[in-house]
Amino acid sequence: RKEVEQDPGPFNVPEGATVAFNCTYSNSASQSFFWYRQDCRKEPKLLMSVYSSGNEDGRFTAQLNRASQYISLLIRDSKLSDSATYLCVVISWSASKIIFGSGTRLSIRP
Amino acid sequence: DTGVSQDPRHKITKRGQNVTFRCDPISEHNRLYWYRQTLGQGPEFLTYFQNEAQLEKSRLLSDRFSAERPKGSFSTLEIQRTEQGDSAMYLCASSLEGEPYEQYFGPGTRLTVT
Numbered sequence: 001r002k003e004v005e006q007d008p009g010p011f012n013v014p015e016g017a018t019v020a021f022n023c024t025y026s027n028s029a030s031q032s033f034f035w036y037r038q039d040c041r042k043e044p045k046l047l048m049s050v051y052s053s054g055n056e057d058g059r060f061t062a063q064l065n066r067a068s069q070y071i072s073l074l075i076r077d078s079k080l081s082d083s084a085t086y087l088c089v090v091i092s093w094s095a096s097k098i099i100f101g102s103g104t105r106l107s108i109r110p
Numbered sequence: 111d112t113g114v115s116q117d118p119r120h121k122i123t124k125r126g127q128n129v130t131f132r133c134d135p136i137s138e139h140n141r142l143y144w145y146r147q148t149l150g151q152g153p154e155f156l157t158y159f160q161n162e163a164q165l166e167k168s169r170l171l172s173d174r175f176s177a178e179r180p181k182g183s184f185s186t187l188e189i190q191r192t193e194q195g196d197s198a199m200y201l202c203a204s205s206l207e208g209e210p211y212e213q214y215f216g217p218g219t220r221l222t223v224t
Contacts, residue, residue: 032211043201043215044153051210087152091211096166098143100152 003027004090006101014109017078021104023088024070032091033071035062037084038103044087048073075106083108112136114216116202122222123192130188131219135204142185143213144177145201153201159185160207192223 005024013019033050048055050062050071061074071090075082085103115134123129135142140161145153156175157167161182174192179185189196199220203213 032209034210034212043217046212046214049210049212089213093211096158098155098158100145100154102150102152 001026002102003097004088004099004101006086006088006104008102008104010105010107012107012109013078015078015080017108018074018076019078019106020072020074021086021106022070022072023090023101025090025099026069027090027092027095027097028066028069029094030069030090030092032089032093033062033064034089034091035060035071035073036087036089036100038087039084044100047086078106078108080108080110082106114202114204114214116200116216116219118219119217120220120222122224125192125194125223127192128188128190129192129221130186131200131202131221132184132186133202133204133216134184135202136214138206139204139214140182140207141205141211141213142179143203143205144185144187145203147199147201147218148197156187189221192221194223197221197223 035047036044038044048062050064054063059076063072087103088101117132143158144156147153159179174190177187199218201218203215205213
């Protein structure tokens, strides 16, 4: 079993829809969590840090569920420009482990 | 532009040659990270520095790979005796020391080993 798992997708949703992704992790000692987006042949760009209390940035909401060991990303009112691969990152600083998921591909159709 | 920069952006080399990549982090960031990414996969952690100290090196990193950050500013990643399996995008990122350790990536160096 991979230490960090994401559904590879692709998720193909219409513009304006709400879409959610999960990212599960196996190391219960993990301490820091992030979501990145990556466009084709570009570098990953930080989307959001994920906090225990959850956080929201405009149309994007990230949640952390420590009990079930997953993080989630919710995108509301999706735009064509949201089409990208979404990567989760799980970090255990005590073990110096930084692990990216393989990414979830999202395609927004007009 | 005060983001992370990497040089070169592309490198084509023959198997067996040595290559060196450079990364310049965001100026106030004292943590610097190296990753490797292949098609369809997320970035794979290689190593990271806090200032000039190399704090962690992935077990996946063979002895042919070495990284330095001699003055705590820019970093170099060297691959000796390249193999075709080394072909990948090599990404550098930097962050501040301290929560939440948000990493910002450079554009990457795409290595092709022929």
